[in-house]
Amino acid sequence: MMSGFGLRESHGSTKLVRIVVVGETRTRKSSLIMAAVTDHNHPDPRIPPLLPYTNLPSEYCSEDVLFTLIDTSLRPEDKGDIIREVKEADAIVLTFAMDRLLETLDRLSEYWLLLFRHLKVRVPIVVAGYSVIQKEHNTIDTKEITTPIRQQCREIEICIEWSAPRLSDISWLAQAVFVQAQIAAMNHIGPVYDQVTNSLKPRCVAALEHIFELNACDNDYILSDDGFNHINARCFSIPLMPSRCRALIKSVQELCPEGVKENSLTVDGFLVLITKLIMDRKLRTLWTMLRTFGYNNDIRLVDEMIPYSSFKRILDQSVELTNEAIGSLRRVYHRFNNLGPQMMESLFETAPESKINHEESDM
Numbered sequence: 043m044m045s046g047f048g049l050r051e052s053h054g055s056t057k058l059v060r061i062v063v064v065g066e067t068r069t070r071k072s073s074l075i076m077a078a079v080t081d082h083n084h085p086d087p088r089i090p091p092l093l094p095y096t097n098l099p100s101e102y103c104s105e106d107v108l109f110t111l112i113d114t115s116l117r118p119e120d121k122g123d124i125i126r127e128v129k130e131a132d133a134i135v136l137t138f139a140m141d142r143l144l145e146t147l148d149r150l151s152e153y154w155l156l157l158f159r160h161l162k163v164r165v166p167i168v169v170a171g172y173s174v175i176q177k178e179h180n181t182i183d184t185k186e187i188t189t190p191i192r193q194q195c196r197e198i199e200i201c202i203e204w205s206a207p208r209l210s211d212i213s214w215l216a217q218a219v220f221v222q223a224q225i226a227a228m229n230h231i232g233p234v235y236d237q238v239t240n241s242l243k244p245r246c247v248a249a250l251e252h253i254f255e256l257n258a259c260d261n262d263y264i265l266s267d268d269g270f271n272h273i274n275a276r277c278f279s280i281p282l283m284p285s286r287c288r289a290l291i292k293s294v295q296e297l298c299p300e301g302v303k304e305n306s307l308t309v310d311g312f313l314v315l316i317t318k319l320i321m322d323r324k325l326r327t328l329w330t331m332l333r334t335f336g337y338n339n340d341i342r343l344v345d346e347m348i349p350y351s352s353f354k355r356i357l358d359q360s361v362e363l364t365n366e367a368i369g370s371l372r373r374v375y376h377r378f379n380n381l382g383p384q385m386m387e388s389l390f391e392t393a394p395e396s397k398i399n400h401e402e403s404d405m
Contacts, residue, residue, distance in 0.1 A: 061098075061223045062112045062127045064154060065137030066146045070172045074137060074204065075111050077216035091115065098220055109224050125161060133166050133227035134158070135219060140173035140203065143187065147171075155195050166199040166226035170219045173205040196237045199226040229325040233341055234332075235317075242317060245341045246332075253335050254312045264306035277334040290315060 063071045072089050079096055093113035112131075114124050128134060136154055138146040150169065158167075169191070171184055188201035200222050204215040231237065234246040242250070257269040267287050274282040294311045295302040297318065301311025319327055338344050363371075 059107055059109045059132045059224060059227050060112060060127075060130060061109060061133045061135060061220060061227065062114065062131040063135045063137065064114045064124060064128065066139070066149050067116055068142070069137040069139045069146055071137050072113055074135070074170060074172070074216050074219060075113055077204075077213050078111070078220050080213075092120075098224070107224075107228065109220070111220065128158060128163050129161060131163065131165050133168065133223040134163070135168045135170055135223050136198075137170050137172070140171045140184070140187075140205070147187065147191070151191050151194060155191075155197070158197070164197070164232050166223070166230050166232075167195075167197045168219060168223045168226060169198055169201040171201065171203050171205075173203070225326070229329045230339070231320065231325060233339065234325075234328060235320050242313060242320075243341075247313065249332060249335075249337050249341050250313060250316055251309055253331065254309050256335070258309075264303050264308055265312055266306045269306075273331065277331050293318065 063075060065071050072091075072093050075093055075096055076089055079099060092115045093111075096111045096113075098109040098111060112127055114120070114127060116124075136150055138150055155167075169188060171188070184201060184203040192198045192201060202215075202219050202222060204212065204219055234243060235241070236243050253273070254265060257272050258265050267282075267284065270282050270287050270290070274280060288305075291302055291305060291307060291311075294307060294315050298311060298314045301308055301314045303311075307315065316328060319325070332341065336343050
């Protein structure tokens with residue numbers, strides 16, 4: 043639907059994203075971190091058993107998001123630290139050794155993923171496999187061996203092999219692991235989509251209905267080409283070609299005929315389109331849209347979008363609308379004054395904070 047990438051959690055803020063690396067012993071946890079942040083390309087006995095917090099190089103961070111890589115220790119006395127770190131993680135990198143599959147890959151599903159579920163840790167997981175065997179002599183297919191575990195554990199975003207035939211390639215492959223982790227952390231499926239019921243979560247639906255209302259320029263409550271263009275221009279600063287717009291509408295019509303009206307999308311069609319984006323793993327597009335329209339990672343409007351939330355009034359003070367605010371209300375009234383009571387209720391129902399507090403789902 044759209045192209046572009048935005049990582050803002052709230053306007054003007056800087057977010058620290060924590061990527062925690064866990065796994066069995068001798069699965070190269072520390073080596074993975076070292077390879078990503080330095081030119082270190084092979085295991086080195088001088089690497090300490092537990093690295094301090096390490097920042098991802100600035101060229102891999104956006105201007106308002108910083109990424110910290112967190113190593114973990116498997117010593118029994120450090121288990122409490124692992125629990126604390128994964129509970130505070132924005133993404134987890136789970137390591138295994140490709141030349142010790144039975145020992146390390148099985149532990150991912152039999153111990154680590156069960157532990158995360160027990161702790162109710164619901165963040166994206168990137169599985170990273172390393173092999174000491176040179177890649178050209180390695181007959182193991184990473185995708186083949188990790189497909190079963192991915193089918194069982196939907197928390198896993200991607201499985202990556204970071205060994206390489208040339209040592210000089212290991213550094214950028216390690217960086218690729220953390221780039222995938224940061225993309226998953228900033229575009230997490232958990233808050234927007236329930237993978238058990240295969241449906242958009244209520245708060246996400248409310249936010250999308252709000253965005254639809256803002257851009258459905260006709261009183262017929264449909265999103266026309268102009269509405270599509272407005273969304274694309276606002277979120278990604280590029281126009282949406284008419285041919286692309288028609289293709290999107292056609293794809294929705296095939297999935298949900300009632301989602302299209304007069305060659306435009308109804309609100310149901312818009313929700314079907316967003317669901318299709320999620321199924322196509324285009325979560326960046328959805329999250330960019332949500333953040334552009336003022337929603338944070340919990341799909342709540344940020345304080346800057348609700349100025350009254352920080353306004354403190356003492357008892358003897360009164361508050362009046364400015365002329366600009368009165369004019370805005372008049373424009374909304376004249377635009378929607380021919381809507382019936384049900385549609386008017388729907389118009390205001392799209393404010394997430396007033397709609398579905400009782401329907402909150404676990405993120």
